[in-house]
Amino acid sequence: MTAILWLRRDLRRADHPALLAARDAADGDLVVAFVLDPALWAGAGPVRRAWLAATLEATNAEYDDALTLLWGDPRTEIPALAERVGATSVHVTRETTPFGRRRDAAVAHTLASSGVDWVETGTPYAVGPGLVRNGSGTAYKVFTPFAKAWRAHGWPDPAPRPSSLPLREARGDAEATAAVREALAAPDLPEMPGAGEQAAAVRWQGFLDDALTAYTGDRDLPGIDGTSRMSPYLKLGVVHPRTLLADLTSRRGEGKETYATELAWREFYADVLWHNPSSAWHDLRDALNGMAYDEPADAIEAWQTGTTGYPVVDAGMRQLLGQGWMHNRVRMITASFLTKDLHVWWPVGARHFLDHLIDGDVASNNHGWQWVAGTGTDASPYFRVFNPVTQGEKFDPDGDYVRQWVPELAHLPGKAVHQPWEHPDGYAHGYPKRIVDHAEERREALRRLDGVKGS
Known part of the structure; x- marks a missing residue:
């Protein structure tokens, strides 16, 4: 047979x-x-x-x-x-x-x-979506109790790798082969990591040996290589999360618990999508029904191209274009800027991310956007508006991340890169002026929120 x-x-x-x-x-x-x-x-x-x-x-x-x-x-x-x-x-x-x-x-x-x-x-997950339930048998709506129940539920050990298989010779379509070749030869592709199981194993082992111990503190700093970068491999199932969790058991320290929690977030968002299929592209919660949104074409283009005039936002958007990946902390900052400073509905940003992210996963990406926008599970309150300057100064204190991705500001020292308008030579190399005033747009975002509450 x-x-x-x-x-x-x-x-x-x-x-x-x-x-x-x-x-x-x-x-x-x-x-x-x-x-x-x-x-x-x-x-x-x-x-x-x-x-x-x-x-x-x-x-x-x-x-x-x-x-x-x-x-x-x-x-x-x-x-x-x-x-x-x-x-x-x-x-x-x-x-x-x-x-x-x-x-x-x-x-x-x-x-x-x-x-x-x-x-x-x-399943693509350690625990299949829909299996973790609360005491009343319903789905969790908040991450922390889900994560606790997810850990208590547990998962099987990794399945063995088969040494031999009765494989039949490949007989595929010429169209499929041509499509793969054309995709790999496309112009202006970003720098991407090595593909496949062996490349994933090398990256994972390097993270375990060199970065896991300091992961809890370093994971929020985009200027250093402090994250695992396993998300592109998890996206396509090149590695199973169960394998990663098994490898963590032999490690010591806070880092392994923090990393397992990050995997739990991925599983939580998959669970949310399982129970709420429409949340892929529609607000999960109706708390912001009636919110006024804008579609400023020029401002959206500036956001997409990393030319907003806010250095950490622009660095993140240019990293996205340059690597097909963006540091998670910066994903939150750039998402907040689009939704709160430019007043754009979150699916616009979610679609752009999915177009460019090699780890673009509908459940994680779109529910992450909803977290920032204030419409999702465990949502960041809408009135919490990330200040792109203070966020940059906090998480890129020496300005290394910005200087890497925004060469027009490479001449500015330290954290001065986060406010080029305050430096006499801030615009000497063609960096664009700010397209909006953050303080004014924050007030506008809160005014729109008050209008929703009032209605």
């Missing part, structure tokens, strides 16, 4: 329960496949396409060049593949996003009509 393993957000060979289930079901051949959906591919943006393409190449190497790449709608491509190879079962890691769940239901229905088994094994 032939079995198919359909990869999606699980582009790895290690700690892969669905792979083991597919191997055990394959008395004959195991076909490992990935489908490039033209609709998703076209909407992903060049950075995300290139990161996926690089990861697919690395995954193909992990599977001994036996990855079958298909081009088309998975709802038709997977059933057609099953018929072509005579598969009796299709194996997947359980999907958790609203779109993925709808797609999988359609594929499973079509396969069932042909007598092909649909088998879901495992």
